[in-house]
Amino acid sequence: MSRIRGIEAKLIKIQKDRLPDLDSRSNKYVEIKKKNEESFEYKSDVENDQITDLLLKLPKLTKIFDVHKKIGEGTFSSVYLGSLKQHAALPDVQKRWFAIKHLVPTAHPARIEHELRCLRDMGGKDNVIGVELCLRNLDTIVFVMPYIPHRKFSEYLGDMDAEEVRQYMYALLVALRHVHSFGVIHRDVKPSNFLYDRENRRYLLVDFGLAQRASSEPPPAALEAPRKRPRELDECTNDAKRMALDLSLGARGAAAAPVAPRRPFLPKVQIPKHNIPKVNPGACGCAGAGGVCTACAARPAARAPRAGTQGFRPPEVLLKSPRQGTRVDTWAAGVVLASLLTARYPFFRAADDVSALAELADLLGTEPLRRAAHALGRRIVTSSRRRGLCLRKLAARLRGPAPPPAPPPAPPPCAHCRLPAPHCLCRDDARPADAIDAAATVAGFPDAAFALAAKLLEPLPAERYSAQRALDHPFLAAPAPRSGE
DSSP, rough: HHHHHHHHHHHHHHHHHHHHHHHHHHHHHHHHHHHHHHHHHHHHHHHHOOOHHHHOOHHHHHHHEEEEEEEEOOOOEEEEEEEEGGTTTTTGGGGGGGEEEEEEEOOOHHHHHHHHHHHHHHHSSTTTTTOSEEEEEEEEEEEEEEEOOOHHHHHHHGGGHHHHHHHHHHHHHHHHHHHHHEEEEEOOSGGGEEEEEEETTEEEEOOTTEEEESSSOOOOGGGGGGOOOOOOOGOOOOOHHHHHHHHHOOOOOOOOOOOOOOOOOOOOOOOOGGGGGOOOTOOOTTTTTTSHHHHHHTOOOOOOOSSTTSSSOHHHHHOOSSBBOOOHHHHHHHHHHHHHHOSSSSOOOOHHHHHHHHHHHHHHHHHHHHHHHHHOOOOOOSSSSSOOOOHHHHHHHHHOOOOOOOOOSSSOOOTOOOOOOOOBBOOOOTSOOTTOOOOOETTEEHHHHHHHHHHHOOGGGSSSSSSSHTTTTTTTSOOOOOOOO
């Protein structure tokens, strides 16, 4: 009996010793929950303040629409969900919903005008979003566009079968074909800009804020990203800045004091073009080396459009080639298709252009990338050669179960990566990447889907498929439902 009482006493002591830990965990849980609720409330308060501020700056908007919540935000705009005021008494399912895009006040007027023209001229058909209304008051501008319910790309990426992927890519390329027929490059094709209403099979290509005319020349300065001011423009005294502010405000009765002169600065030495030696790539001192010689350093910096989202930029954009056309968008469509086939998003994760080129070299191989760079008037120097990966093997590895252990005797390893045959992802030299085996399927997808991805991810723009040619590909040639069906 005494022994049992002793055991009970020990158990009670152990429980008492654990009580502080349990209490501390409980308190920590309550603290984290409270913190999350506070952050959510803070976020809601911030969004409500932004909506209130927008309605105060644009009184016409509040007379027509009820603005409910923010549904998107980017570098140049914020998007809100709105409905007609006259439909306020109707249930939500009967209301007509709109996406209200508020452009940042610092956006250049030429860029805003170009986006509005794109929406007006091209929108409303072939899965391209249109514009219903444009409102402006001083520097506050909003575009009112149709809204379709949609979910994040990552939520349904792994659930799409071959037929749904075919319909998705067909709708995307139909939209790109329509945009390209106007001689316009979208330049920001990605899943978040291609809205997909999965329940009703509706699609919308949105956000033409970075769109530009397809031309071999760089875009005008008015449509380029803002650059930093030269140092000499900022070298004025505080008195001069204050005087400029007073003049901009139009202060009444203020005497126009003389503006203080700028401090002198030394002009930059400009090297005449005729003094820059012509460099032959075969005879240049830095040709084939990981360095830059004096003659090449004296060349003017490359200037080319670079708008777009990292991970969806083709080689011609990463290499700053001025020869950019509509194939910029079909490359991005190829990246989207690769994500759908491998169930991995984002497919490329590089943080800068050099890392992005390294990722392309791993996937496509260094030699195809070098040939594309040479055709674009650029040169790529790598420390090692990459053979490239087979997208079919990669999709099978990422989507399928882990490969079984190799039965004895083990097959010979790959001569290039030294991995056993079931684990090798190297390209197959005996078969081109765009070849189609009509009877083969990989990870539940027909072989033609991988052949189309290979043609869309062609590094050389001249050999890359256009939107029209991609629509004629066997993977997409089957009849597909029309927009809105």
